Amino acid sequence: MDTANSSAANPLREWALYAAGMGWHVFPLRPGTKIPTGHAEARCPGTGRCADGHQTPEKRATTDTAVIGDAWDRAPFNIGIATGPSGLVVIDCDMPKDGEDGPTGANRLEWLAGECGGPLPDTYTVTTPSGGIHRYYLAPPGSRLPSTKGKVCRLVDTRAWGGYVVGPGSVTEQGAYDLTDDRDPVELPGWLVQAIAESPSPAISAPVQIRSVAPSTYGSVALANECGRVRAAQPEQHNAVLSSAAYTIGRKVGAGLIDHATARADLITAAAHMVTASCDCTDREIARVVDAGLAAGARNPVAHRKDAA
Incomplete structure (x- = not known):
């Protein structure tokens, strides 16, 4: 050829x-x-x-x-x-x-x-x-x-x-x-x-060590990641994904890495698509799930490396 x-x-x-x-x-x-x-x-x-x-x-x-x-x-x-x-x-x-x-x-x-x-x-x-x-x-x-x-x-x-x-x-x-x-x-x-x-932590309750960084930097990335996950949730996963995301962000709220009001507002906004005729989700239920997840996560905050000596 x-x-x-x-x-x-x-x-x-x-x-x-x-x-x-x-x-x-x-x-x-x-x-x-x-x-x-x-x-x-x-x-x-x-x-x-x-x-x-x-x-x-x-x-x-x-x-x-x-x-x-x-x-x-x-x-x-x-x-x-x-x-x-x-x-x-x-x-x-x-x-x-x-x-x-x-x-x-x-x-x-x-x-x-x-x-x-x-x-x-x-x-x-x-x-x-x-x-x-x-x-x-x-x-x-x-x-x-x-x-x-x-x-x-x-x-x-x-x-x-x-x-x-x-x-x-x-x-x-x-x-x-x-x-x-x-x-x-x-x-x-x-x-x-x-x-x-890195392997993931074997237990969700184990302290996650986070580098000492400006809260706005780490928090904005973490919150954006979880809000994206909420927006992509399929109808059969709405509650589970929203609850998980709120808990994950709640742990960072508890550590002072994310402002509670900002986290709550962004998560609720990200979940707005869940209120449809084909799903049982309501605005009230979304707010309840977000509040419960944030509160539970805040009781188990992530740990800063600067604090783990």
Whole structure:
């Protein structure tokens, strides 16, 4: 096959080879989608390449230019980058969902960086068709950080071991994945390493240690996160989500990190969508749940690190 003509007809081939040249392990995604080629593990026949066990996209990913060139000569596949084998941690900052107000994932990550006292250095960056951002960082040497969903903060996921990202140059019906900063990825900041690696507290009553920061900074992020969760609650989860959010914020109100009146007003406003003809929620019931959750949380406040000596 004429390589020059192949490249002109299928620029995705060049993007795949470019990613491999960066040392990143790639695999094909179905043309125009974010879905890996091949079969799902649940439908694995246990034959062929899977004779010794199901070959996940992460296992199939490669930097072999001959293999990549041959694969992309067959079809205009989008590019999947297996982050773990590539030594990457990609921070995936999403946009609010349809009809949802509030900060973007990128906004929340910037605020969290300020709250943690750590930098958010410029790095290799790709924008997604929805307006989201993929920030590529180098994983710490010898680490094996997991992929996470919403663990760092709301609307922020991480792609590391066990995950992948859609690489630059890929195109879906919604648009393209555009490379907007081509500097080499820098090392993942330490505070983000900690946020990704930390295990959740085994008991809700255990004291959560919060860095000593300005209440307005930490409180605004926490309150925005919980209000976003309330806005996204489905009808069958209204009471449970609102009660949980109010309790979580109540713990911070009790610690003096958030003003009670502000917390109450914002939570009630976020829950306004719950009052519909298809749900039993009422304004009075919403206020009752919020007040009860805030009061219960305030009786079990989070602890400041400066106070835990």
